[in-house]
Amino acid sequence: MIEVEVKAKIDSFKEMEKRLENLGAVKSKTEFQEDIYFASPIVDFAKTDEALRIRTTNSDTFITYKGPKLNKDAKTRKEVEMTIESAAKARDIFEEIGFSEARTVRKNRQYYTYENFEISLDDVEGLSPYMEIEISLEGNADYSEAQDEIFKLFERLGITEGFERTSYMELLENINSS
Amino acid sequence: MIEVEVKAKIDSFKEMEKRLENLGAVKSKTEFQEDIYFASPIVDFAKTDEALRIRTTNSDTFITYKGPKLNKDAKTRKEVEMTIESAAKARDIFEEIGFSEARTVRKNRQYYTYENFEISLDDVEGLSPYMEIEISLEGNADYSEAQDEIFKLFERLGITEGFERTSYMELLENINSS
Numbered sequence: 001m002i003e004v005e006v007k008a009k010i011d012s013f014k015e016m017e018k019r020l021e022n023l024g025a026v027k028s029k030t031e032f033q034e035d036i037y038f039a040s041p042i043v044d045f046a047k048t049d050e051a052l053r054i055r056t057t058n059s060d061t062f063i064t065y066k067g068p069k070l071n072k073d074a075k076t077r078k079e080v081e082m083t084i085e086s087a088a089k090a091r092d093i094f095e096e097i098g099f100s101e102a103r104t105v106r107k108n109r110q111y112y113t114y115e116n117f118e119i120s121l122d123d124v125e126g127l128s129p130y131m132e133i134e135i136s137l138e139g140n141a142d143y144s145e146a147q148d149e150i151f152k153l154f155e156r157l158g159i160t161e162g163f164e165r166t167s168y169m170e171l172l173e174n175i176n177s178s
Numbered sequence: 179m180i181e182v183e184v185k186a187k188i189d190s191f192k193e194m195e196k197r198l199e200n201l202g203a204v205k206s207k208t209e210f211q212e213d214i215y216f217a218s219p220i221v222d223f224a225k226t227d228e229a230l231r232i233r234t235t236n237s238d239t240f241i242t243y244k245g246p247k248l249n250k251d252a253k254t255r256k257e258v259e260m261t262i263e264s265a266a267k268a269r270d271i272f273e274e275i276g277f278s279e280a281r282t283v284r285k286n287r288q289y290y291t292y293e294n295f296e297i298s299l300d301d302v303e304g305l306s307p308y309m310e311i312e313i314s315l316e317g318n319a320d321y322s323e324a325q326d327e328i329f330k331l332f333e334r335l336g337i338t339e340g341f342e343r344t345s346y347m348e349l350l351e352n353i354n355s356s
Contacts, residue, residue, distance in 0.1 A: 096258070
């Protein structure tokens with residue numbers, strides 16, 4: 001699967017919730033997500049622009065691999081995600097085969113859906129408010145159109161700046177190393 | 179978890195089934211198992227005596243990590259196993275993070291239980307008949323007693339030789355390289 005996603009800093013969750021409701025977006029689940037990111041023993045994932053994580057939510061646990069971004073503006077990339085039985089077991093296996101825990105990102109995420117978009121209001125521990133808009137594409141579908149649609153939706157919601165291509169994990173890392 | 183397991187060549191499944199039933203062992207499920215073993219990009223699992231595999235059975239899919247054997251006679255080792263959503267996705271993730279498919283082992287396994295033992299009659303594609311007896315121990319339990327019990331049970335079933343410490347995967351490899 002290819003996911004096309006763009007995120008931007010926003011001023012306030014309350015204001016954005018209003019705008020989303022006015023637009024007709026439908027509020028769906030709210031989720032607490034804890035993501036443990038791993039470092040590879042053979043490559044620097046920050047340099048290869050990949051990510052391997054275990055995500056634990058209120059209801060499920062996943063392993064997710066994200067491939068390098070395919071273009072500059074959006075975060076268009078290969079993503080493989082599967083549910084697993086246990087975060088503790090997955091961690092144990094990853095560590096045994098040479099991977100090490102790099103960083104944990106915790107957030108409350110409020111999902112909205114609108115047409116073929118998935119919209120998230122992300123309250124990440126240690127960061128200011130962000131909104132993310134995503135479209136998922138099957139196989140080798142052309143992603144530039146999806147990307148245009150995403151930027152248009154941001155505009156309709158009053159967001160024309162503050163776009164951020166850096167991951168939450170790296171944003172947190174930059175704060176901690178500065 | 180620590181698993182203590184010993185396997186031995188047997189002459190005939192039919193004869194062994196009779197002996198198991200005379201003993202009072204209870205026949206449980208029969209399973210087709212397909213195991214895909216992976217090679218690590220950083221170590222030679224054959225040398226470090228580890229294994230990483232995806233097992234697909236009639237009903238479930240697992241990732242299993244097996245640590246180095248802790249002693250010479252039985253195959254006493256750390257094992258971490260968790261159910262996952264999809265073998266195809268797990269394969270994709272392992273390959274993306276640097277692992278490669280090494281070998282596939284297919285077998286029909288007939289399970290029996292007797293006291294705290296799990297007994298398997300293994301019809302492995304490409305190998306002669308084997309029987310495996312296993313005890314699972316929690317945490318740091320002493321495994322030498324478990325190992326003695328396993329060898330005593332083999333004796334009660336008429337097996338005093340033909341013990342094999344090499345994994346099915348390696349046995350198949352030895353056949354193919356000779």
